[in-house]
Amino acid sequence: MIPLLTAPRKGIACAFGSWLILSPLAAAAESGDSPGLSSSGEPKIVLEEAHPKKEAEEPPRLVAGKGLLLSEVTRTALGIKTVPVIVHNLTPLLSGSAQVYQAAAERARPSSSTRPGVAYATVFIDPKTAEKLKVGNPVHVRRKGQPAPGEPERPGKIFQIDRQLVPVTGQAELLIEFPDPANDFPVGAWIEFTTPLGEDASYPAVPQSALLATPEGNFVYVWDGRFYRRTPIAVAFSSDGLVAFVGDPPAGTPVVSRGAEDLWLLELSLRQGATQGSY
Structure with a gap:
């Protein structure tokens, strides 16, 4: 899944603050004079026009139809x-999250083709995507979120593609099976999966x-x-x-x-x- 961007970043504050540094201080340091005194020791007035703002210090701007215009200072601060x-x-891939609806420890029903020691998960997908898949296609499965250290991906396969609800919900149901001999994935657990969509x-x-x-x-x-x-x-x-x-x-x-x-x-x-x- 692709996360949406909502959190602020420290780099933005650095970018806005960097162009606020006043150039007169730097100019005074180079000349050896004190920032507010002339060479004779008398107070002096520094006019803004005497130190025009460099292009590299200009603040960011958003120009309609063109985009963001950034100074070199801002680009450096943001690390662009x-x-x-x-x-x-x-290889085209289908990736997503599915939820376990039958755990491996459950006894297989006589009328079902499910097997013991195997977990089953479900996810709804677009019918056009479902047309590119076949029962038996390989699926790579892993625990959703932060997996345990050293926990490998599990090989699974497409167990069933159910299109009966497409006229009602507009989606097909994809059923995934994968081995789970230790019963690590109870009913309700979420997995992440990938399966190839074509050549x-x-x-x-x-x-x-x-x-x-x-x-x-x-x-x-x-x-x-x-x-x-x-x-x-x-x-x-x-x-x-x-x-x-x-x-x-x-x-x-x-x-x-x-x-x-x-x-x-x-x-x-x-x-x-x-x-x-x-x-």
């Missing part, structure tokens, strides 16, 4: 890194850290050499730390791989400030 979109040969194919992909999952949808920040523009992407699946997608941005496009969350929080702050300033 970019990587190009690269086309990878990947290897070429997909444009970005690192998982580049994906920005928000209430507004999935995005990446595209770097055009000056602006960081939040750009929507159509996620296909995730595999081995990569997020495969279809459509734009094209291969070779630089996207933010480190600092995307901080850019989003900064954008939200600037948008909120612009809204309050309009009243």
